[in-house]
Amino acid sequence: MNKIWLVIQREYVIRVRNKTFLLTTFLTPLLFAALFIIPILLMVSSTSNKIVEVVDDGNLFETKLKGKNEFVAKKNKMSGEEIIFEKSKFKTIEEAKKSFKESKKYALLYVPKIDIEKPKGVQIFAEKGLSVEVESQITQVVESTIEEAKIIKFGIDKQMLDKVKTDLDVETLKTTGEQNNSALLYGVGFGGGIIIYMAVFIYGAIVMRGVVEEKSSKIIEVIISSVRPFQLMMGKILGIALVGLTQFALWIILTIVIVMGVTPFLGADKMAEQQMKQSTEMLNEKQAKEVDKKTKKALSGINNITKDLPIVKLVTCFVLYFIGGYLMYSALFAAVASSVDTEVEAQQFTTPISMPLIISFVMGQFILREPDGAIAFWLSIFPLTSPVVMMMRLPFDVPLWQLFLSISLLFLGFVGAVWLAGRIYRVGILTHGEKITYKKLYQWLFLKI
Amino acid sequence: MSLDKNSTNDFILDVQHVSKMYATHQALKDVSLSVPRGQIFGLLGPNGAGKSTLIRIITQIIRRDGGEISFNNKPLNPNDAENIGYLPEERGLYKKMKVGEQLLYLARLKGLHKNEAMERLKIWFEKFDIKPWWNKKVEDLSKGMQQKIQFVATVLSKPALLILDEPFSGFDPINANIIKDEILEMKRNGTTIIFSTHRMESVEELCDHVALINKSEKILDGSKKDIKNSYKTNVYQIEHAKNIENLGDKFEVLETENVDDHFLSYIQAKQSGLSNELLHHLINQTEIISFQERIPSFNDIFIMLVTGKTTYKNTQQEVQHYE
Numbered sequence: 001m002n003k004i005w006l007v008i009q010r011e012y013v014i015r016v017r018n019k020t021f022l023l024t025t026f027l028t029p030l031l032f033a034a035l036f037i038i039p040i041l042l043m044v045s046s047t048s049n050k051i052v053e054v055v056d057d058g059n060l061f062e063t064k065l066k067g068k069n070e071f072v073a074k075k076n077k078m079s080g081e082e083i084i085f086e087k088s089k090f091k092t093i094e095e096a097k098k099s100f101k102e103s104k105k106y107a108l109l110y111v112p113k114i115d116i117e118k119p120k121g122v123q124i125f126a127e128k129g130l131s132v133e134v135e136s137q138i139t140q141v142v143e144s145t146i147e148e149a150k151i152i153k154f155g156i157d158k159q160m161l162d163k164v165k166t167d168l169d170v171e172t173l174k175t176t177g178e179q180n181n182s183a184l185l186y187g188v189g190f191g192g193g194i195i196i197y198m199a200v201f202i203y204g205a206i207v208m209r210g211v212v213e214e215k216s217s218k219i220i221e222v223i224i225s226s227v228r229p230f231q232l233m234m235g236k237i238l239g240i241a242l243v244g245l246t247q248f249a250l251w252i253i254l255t256i257v258i259v260m261g262v263t264p265f266l267g268a269d270k271m272a273e274q275q276m277k278q279s280t281e282m283l284n285e286k287q288a289k290e291v292d293k294k295t296k297k298a299l300s301g302i303n304n305i306t307k308d309l310p311i312v313k314l315v316t317c318f319v320l321y322f323i324g325g326y327l328m329y330s331a332l333f334a335a336v337a338s339s340v341d342t343e344v345e346a347q348q349f350t351t352p353i354s355m356p357l358i359i360s361f362v363m364g365q366f367i368l369r370e371p372d373g374a375i376a377f378w379l380s381i382f383p384l385t386s387p388v389v390m391m392m393r394l395p396f397d398v399p400l401w402q403l404f405l406s407i408s409l410l411f412l413g414f415v416g417a418v419w420l421a422g423r424i425y426r427v428g429i430l431t432h433g434e435k436i437t438y439k440k441l442y443q444w445l446f447l448k449i
Numbered sequence: 450m451s452l453d454k455n456s457t458n459d460f461i462l463d464v465q466h467v468s469k470m471y472a473t474h475q476a477l478k479d480v481s482l483s484v485p486r487g488q489i490f491g492l493l494g495p496n497g498a499g500k501s502t503l504i505r506i507i508t509q510i511i512r513r514d515g516g517e518i519s520f521n522n523k524p525l526n527p528n529d530a531e532n533i534g535y536l537p538e539e540r541g542l543y544k545k546m547k548v549g550e551q552l553l554y555l556a557r558l559k560g561l562h563k564n565e566a567m568e569r570l571k572i573w574f575e576k577f578d579i580k581p582w583w584n585k586k587v588e589d590l591s592k593g594m595q596q597k598i599q600f601v602a603t604v605l606s607k608p609a610l611l612i613l614d615e616p617f618s619g620f621d622p623i624n625a626n627i628i629k630d631e632i633l634e635m636k637r638n639g640t641t642i643i644f645s646t647h648r649m650e651s652v653e654e655l656c657d658h659v660a661l662i663n664k665s666e667k668i669l670d671g672s673k674k675d676i677k678n679s680y681k682t683n684v685y686q687i688e689h690a691k692n693i694e695n696l697g698d699k700f701e702v703l704e705t706e707n708v709d710d711h712f713l714s715y716i717q718a719k720q721s722g723l724s725n726e727l728l729h730h731l732i733n734q735t736e737i738i739s740f741q742e743r744i745p746s747f748n749d750i751f752i753m754l755v756t757g758k759t760t761y762k763n764t765q766q767e768v769q770h771y772e
Binding site for chain 2 (some may be wrong): 003006007010014070080213214217218219221222223224225226227228430444
């Protein structure tokens with residue numbers, strides 16, 4: 001036991017002290033934080049108004065222009081950026097197009113004489129091609145202008161119309177009365193699953209490299225004349241697990257610290273709005289409002305996260321599935337690495353081994369759409385896929401018996417994997433220059449050495 | 450064939466009827482040998498004979514299929530690993546790790562306490578004059594330097610039994626001598642050393658006792674002196690100026706060749722202890738330039754036993770082939 005501890009210590013210390021580790025540990029949170037902050041900075045800094053020249057043969061914008069030459073068609077509340085419609089000096093679109101090139105204006109809008117009940121032939125010209133965002137904004141302005149003209153033409157009472165518009169805010173509640181916040185659940189589930197998926201691969205690869213290094217540097221024989229191969233393998237796996245946990249803890253803490261430290265200067269509201277906007281821009285206004293509300297709800301959900309999420313259960317399960325999944329896969333990776341001479345060879349074997357993990361990641365979409373479905377159920381019970389899949393299902397109230405079954409099987413899977421890996425490892429580390437096949441690995445399992 | 454005439458029964462290691470089977474290949478077949486305490490025990494044999502397998506079994510890296518091994522008169526058990534130092538033929542260290550740290554780690558794996566290991570390391574670093582290496586990464590050292598570090602790693606825990614597999618390979622003559630002196634020093638301090646090698650000259654020089662393994666079996670085992678005596682061939686090598694004609698019926702000229710302006714002859718005596726008589730015959734016939742009895746070197750014995758070729762000539766050249 002004492003010797004395993006020595007191995008763990010070495011594996012941990014040399015990695016945590018390593019420059020690459022320090023670099024990735026401290027730079028990654030900056031990157032995460034940048035993902036939050038940079039979009040806001042960009043929005044704030046780039047405020048240039050966009051001028052759209054309008055050739056208005058249909059006199060659609062007469063009322064809006066009110067005799068002036070231009071009007072503000074749309075204004076971005078956050079950045080203050082405006083889209084300005086400017087009446088063209090030219091009578092025909094052909095003339096306007098000719099001089100548009102030199103005008104440095106953003107776009108040229110042509111509204112022909114139209115029947116407002118069947119509007120047709122509205123065109124937008126641009127030098128470089130428009131952003132989808134601006135195109136939809138211009139379209140919206142034209143549409144709403146036509147709608148207003150219709151209201152007048154049909155003699156509809158504007159106030160009446162406003163009253164007809166219904167704006168319903170549906171709350172999703174559990175029968176127990178708790179709030180159910182599906183957007184947030186979706187996010188937490190998916191996030192947890194992805195983190196475990198990545199962690200298994202990143203730290204599994206480190207284990208693999210460590211084993212290959214020991215083997216190729218030939219130190220292995222010296223080490224196992226003092227330590228049992230199994231102790232060495234477990235020490236390595238556990239030491240690297242601690243490295244992983246350290247790195248995750250630091251990432252989370254540092255990201256929180258940086259985001260919290262920087263956001264007050266930018267205004268948290270702006271940030272939230274910005275995120276909403278990004279996701280709603282593509283939708284029409286009605287849908288946008290709907291999503292807008294949901295996002296707001298989600299954001300308020302983050303504020304009182306303790307109310308919405310079984311936070312203790314989530315964290316406990318995350319740690320359990322992270323450790324279980326990591327130990328199981330890294331034991332298998334160690335076994336593979338022990339049987340080959342180079343990292344390249346090891347890679348060939350890891351692909352089939354990590355298939356279940358990749359499948360569970362790819363199936364994520366289905367699982368989140370139907371977290372109680374049959375696929376989700378079976379994948380969250382089977383040990384090789386459960387770490388990722390159960391994490392995704394977890395926020396959606398998994399019955400306790402399923403959770404226990406899944407964790408027990410994961411534990412058995414881990415014990416099985418370690419046993420298997422130990423058998424292969426003890427033979428593999430002493431084998432050099434042999435061509436390894438699955439058949440050979442299988443034989444090693446039952447070899448007496 | 451056992452030629453052990455050692456009367457003492459104090460063996461640090463006693464291997465009895467050990468055998469080992471790999472998938473399709475018998476690596477060791479009923480091998481027994483006893484290593485006397487405090488001696489240097491040469492374990493010889495051609496490549497692939499089973500030496501490494503035997504060493505790995507003794508160091509408990511792999512398990513034996515059958516047979517018994519006792520260490521310090523008790524059945525060998527995992528805790529004995531702390532008392533057995535092992536320098537494998539395939540050297541290796543953690544390349545990215547610093548020298549001092551690495552040695553400390555290896556020593557602690559052998560059960561040494563941290564402070565104790567530090568003390569001993571300081572002594573070794575002074576002895577080998579390598580203090581500036583402490584904080585260097587292993588990969589920044591030359592191969593010879595790495596070998597030195599590895600040697601220190603092996604002996605640091607002062608094991609009762611030290612197994613050295615080709616300890617001199619990779620060293621220049623100066624460093625090889627330093628290592629040789631350390632080995633002899635450890636022997637004086639009571640360490641038993643199993644010494645596996647192809648270099649027969651170091652066997653002649655260092656070993657007290659020798660065992661030879663060939664094709665998975667032990668074919669020779671005994672003290673160096675006994676072995677040498679039993680392989681005496683009573684062949685004399687003589688350089689002389691004129692032809693030799695009649696030597697009587699006790700001697701037979703095996704071969705004569707011309708060397709520059711004189712002759713080189715190999716003469717077989719019918720029994721031992723006839724050197725004076727031979728000289729007597731020769732003096733009457735020719736001027737003698739040199740005269741010596743051909744006592745077989747371990748090279749000769751090694752090659753004779755392994756290949757079955759008997760020779761009375763020097764086999765140094767051929768041995769190179771085995772290394």
